[in-house]
Amino acid sequence: MPQLKIEITSYWHSGTGRGRGSQVDAITHRNIHQLPSLPGRTIKGLLRDAVYRWEQFGGYANQQMTNAPTITEGLFGPFGGATWPGLLRLSDAQLPLAEREALIGQQPLIAGLYRNYFSTAIDHKSGVAQESSLRGMELVIPLTLYAQIELIPNAKYLDLQPHWYKLLSRALPLVQAVGSHRTRGLGRATLTLEGGA
Template identity: 40%
Template sequence: MNPEYHLTFELLSYWHIGNGSEAGAYADALVLKDNHGLPYIPGKSIKGLLRQAFTTANDNQWFGTPSCELMQLLFGDEKRSGEQAQGLIQLSSAHLTAPEVAFFTQQPEAKSHLYQVLHSTAINEETGVAQETSLRSMEVAVPMTLTAILTLNTYHPEYARPENQVCEQFGTWLSQAVTLVTELGAKRHRGLGKVLVTSQPMNRE
């Protein structure tokens, strides 16, 4: 069976991953929501966070001699032709737990407690007065814990090669690399998206 790992994202602050649209009073962005109307982290975003973390760890020799081949093996590589070579890592999106989803599905009015609206405006430094038309609103999600599943594709032709060391080392590499993910989403420089990420192998019978 393919090795699987739980990735837990403990959001420590308000956070925002946008859906790319504007609506009503939310002049800047709405939070991305799943089919249940609940916030989540797309697998594509998680992969980008992990790629950045693994790259930093690799460059700093956390896994031994830095290796571009290792990064390509794990995350794939886009060729000059535009063709995408798939890597070993496969990711689900990160969601609330099944009991939490069930609760919010049965109590839809409670979903409003998962979101807040933040307002900001530009201040004229000379007058100390808000500049006209500068008011911006952003919907954010409250702190919560989300979980994703990372799977290694053991059918990848490079997986079992001894020199790649993936079988023996990946769990350790993952637990080290995720410590470098400390924030996610938009407006990170303004204090949004603080996160603690941990990994845990899934026990399978």
């Protein structure tokens, strides 16, 4: 089965909208075994944006390979309004199976995958921290994660099936980071496809 390899080279945070009481305001997404995970919906959104931008840049010169309104919609489904299934489905990105099995139940090792990061707002006039501005965020150390890519058999535009691997590969360099706070230096990553079409 084809998979997406995500080599994350900096600390990263995949938000959940939850915190941990007085310790940190934002904790990261984890799987059932408390290991770091990147949701498939997040990955799909990043890939969709990359394919859309590549398409807008004119990267797919020959769009005669599909009857879909756009390659982006053929691979991922429509943006809004009418709905139909796109060709690609992605699993959550996880650590490789051998690493997951070695870490399950090893709480001290699992704890070593996470770091707490704190920041505060500084008053520009006085140079002192602003009141009630301390924020804590849980970060994950740099890791390599893998997401499985599945082709949806009832996709509306199956004519893209022979081409999806090549189309997606061309757009992957446009994804330079994953998770939240990507524009602030977190989650730097390189994405590649493995395992043939």
